[in-house]
Amino acid sequence: MILLIDSGNSRIKIGWSLNKNGCIHREPHVKIFDNLNIRSLGQWLSCLPKKPNHALGVNVAGKHRENVIENELNNINCKIEWIVAQTRTSILINEYKNPNQLGADRWAAMLGIVEKQKKIHPPLIVASFGTTTTIDIISPNNIFIGGIILPGSFMMRQSLTNGTANLPMSSGESIDLPLDTINSINSGVSSAQSGALARQCIITFKKYNEFPIIYVTGGLWLELEKETRQLINEIAFKSRSEKKTEIIYENRPVLDGLAIISRNYN
Ligand SMILES: Nc1ncnc2c1ncn2[C@@H]1O[C@H](COP(=O)(O)OP(=O)(O)OP(=O)(O)O)[C@@H](O)[C@H]1O
Numbered sequence: 316m317i318l319l320i321d322s323g324n325s326r327i328k329i330g331w332s333l334n335k336n337g338c339i340h341r342e343p344h345v346k347i348f349d350n351l352n353i354r355s356l357g358q359w360l361s362c363l364p365k366k367p368n369h370a371l372g373v374n375v376a377g378k379h380r381e382n383v384i385e386n387e388l389n390n391i392n393c394k395i396e397w398i399v400a401q402t403r404t405s406i407l408i409n410e411y412k413n414p415n416q417l418g419a420d421r422w423a424a425m426l427g428i429v430e431k432q433k434k435i436h437p438p439l440i441v442a443s444f445g446t447t448t449t450i451d452i453i454s455p456n457n458i459f460i461g462g463i464i465l466p467g468s469f470m471m472r473q474s475l476t477n478g479t480a481n482l483p484m485s486s487g488e489s490i491d492l493p494l495d496t497i498n499s500i501n502s503g504v505s506s507a508q509s510g511a512l513a514r515q516c517i518i519t520f521k522k523y524n525e526f527p528i529i530y531v532t533g534g535l536w537l538e539l540e541k542e543t544r545q546l547i548n549e550i551a552f553k554s555r556s557e558k559k560t561e562i563i564y565e566n567r568p569v570l571d572g573l574a575i576i577s578r579n580y581n
């Protein structure tokens with residue numbers, strides 16, 4: 316068993332891959348730990364019925380977090396290898412100016428998505444709505460050509476509350492014409508998030524003359540889904556895209572990417 320660890324800025328997600336008849340695949344179960352409650356990771360590890368031989372991880376939550384996870388794994392004699400973004404693998408090329416600077420979670424998620432594609436596919440967008448929002452574009456010949464980073468919707472709401480006297484913390488979906496503070500904030504945050512995705516779709520469409528398949532993930536997608544689907548359908552219609560727009564939710568693309576890398580460890 317190989318543990319797969321996605322250490323994000325809010326939560327740690329742990330999956331595992333198993334070798335079944337010579338074929339490595341990721342089990343669907345995922346264990347999630349809040350970053351504020353990292354000690355329970357040690358308890359969980361010590362109670363595992365089967366000890367992992369190895370762990371593979373991505374960590375974007377700083378060196379201290381890396382050390383804490385390593386110590387917990389050491390207690391059960393499990394070594395971890397932290398994955399960083401590469402210049403290229405057999406399925407994906409990374410055009411970041413400094414390839415290692417690209418977040419390892421973004422890299423792993425893109426690997427997870429590219430692996431699922433048929434040989435010929437449209438351009439792809441991988442959008443993650445978590446602590447931050449990242450929206451990455453992959454060309455039809457599997458080159459990561461660029462991406463954007465913005466605060467996640469929770470962080471946007473927090474910044475409005477923390478940076479002003481009058482704006483409360485809010486939650487909820489957007490409406491078209493808000494006439495009160497809460498709805499104005501909800502709609503502002505939601506339009507920033509869906510608007511960012513729409514911008515990247517337009518850029519992709521202009522470059523390839525083909526509408527991308529959009530893969531979405533992250534804890535905050537649910538509250539953005541309605542507005543985002545509407546907006547993307549509108550711009551696809553205006554772009555006269557021949558195909559129906561596809562927005563596909565992926566539960567754990569980062570862990571899928573790590574599972575692919577884990578095939579080299581058996
Ligand atoms: N079930 C949920 N309901 C409401 N908010 C959630 C839920 N799950 C996660 N969130 C919010 O989503 C954000 C984190 O999302 P997610 O778990 O996808 O990312 P993460 O662990 O921070 O990883 P990353 O750093 O990669 O974004 C936080 O702002 C958190 O408050």
Ligand SMILES: CC(C)(CO)[C@@H](O)C(=O)NCCC(=O)O
Nearest residue numbers: 375416417418419420421447464
């Ligand atoms: C953008 C985040 C925070 C998303 O989790 C992470 O991928 C990260 O810390 N990236 C490093 C900077 C970059 O990707 O360019």
